[in-house]
Amino acid sequence: MLEKIFGEVANKELVELALTHPSFPKENNLNPLECYERLEFFGDSVLKLVSSKLLFERYPEYPEGELSKIRSILVSDAILSKIAFEIGIDKLIKLGPTEEKQGGRSRESNLACSLEALLGAYYLNGKIAEIEVFIDKYLMPFSEDIDTHFEKYNAKDILQQYTQSIDKTLPEYRTVGMHGPAHKPEFEVEVFWQGKVVATAKGKSKKEAQQNCAYEACLKLGAINRTDD
Numbered sequence: 104m105l106e107k108i109f110g111e112v113a114n115k116e117l118v119e120l121a122l123t124h125p126s127f128p129k130e131n132n133l134n135p136l137e138c139y140e141r142l143e144f145f146g147d148s149v150l151k152l153v154s155s156k157l158l159f160e161r162y163p164e165y166p167e168g169e170l171s172k173i174r175s176i177l178v179s180d181a182i183l184s185k186i187a188f189e190i191g192i193d194k195l196i197k198l199g200p201t202e203e204k205q206g207g208r209s210r211e212s213n214l215a216c217s218l219e220a221l222l223g224a225y226y227l228n229g230k231i232a233e234i235e236v237f238i239d240k241y242l243m244p245f246s247e248d249i250d251t252h253f254e255k256y257n258a259k260d261i262l263q264q265y266t267q268s269i270d271k272t273l274p275e276y277r278t279v280g281m282h283g284p285a286h287k288p289e290f291e292v293e294v295f296w297q298g299k300v301v302a303t304a305k306g307k308s309k310k311e312a313q314q315n316c317a318y319e320a321c322l323k324l325g326a327i328n329r330t331d332d
């Protein structure tokens with residue numbers, strides 16, 4: 104799948120490194136640098152540069168603040184992990200045995216970090232044009248929904264601002280259940296405020312479940328108005 108997207112590369116070791124989680128060298132007594140962390144650091148900048156360029160071109164009438172708001176969600180772990188699943192990174196990533204048993208193959212942060220590292224690896228292999236095509240095809244379609252339903256994606260911040268404006272307290276999220284197999288879990292989360300449960304929701308990760316829960320809480324409390332999904 105990766106070769107179909109980015110083509111052949113001269114330095115395949117970089118691509119392999121981008122698919123190596125930090126737990127792999129740690130649990131196999133290897134050099135701790137033999138993982139994706141350095142490439143992730145570099146790839147994060149590549150991702151932001153290319154996505155910024157594409158947003159700049161797609162929304163010529165938007166000021167800097169609006170573009171920044173969209174980009175902050177666009178490059179989040181929640182979005183990147185969805186793309187990582189779509190192109191099969193979850194099947195390719197190398198994990199240490201413990202991380203594997205703990206469901207690391209489906210962990211949002213692992214997949215997002217590996218995807219960023221891959222962008223760094225392919226950039227260093229001269230695949231700049233291919234990276235832009237990839238981001239335009241897989242990432243940019245999310246920008247329209249983010250722009251239209253920004254409150255849904257930013258619900259945790261909105262809920263926090265709302266509760267603090269009422270009584271200067273913060274909502275509390277509690278994981279109340281986890282269902283399904285370890286490699287594909289579904290989390291159930293409730294948000295607690297002023298001595299009661301305000302809302303309950305599910306998600307493919309704790310972060311997604313919390314965001315969904317916050318959105319439902321905001322709707323119930325009137326902090327935001329429901330829009331057509």
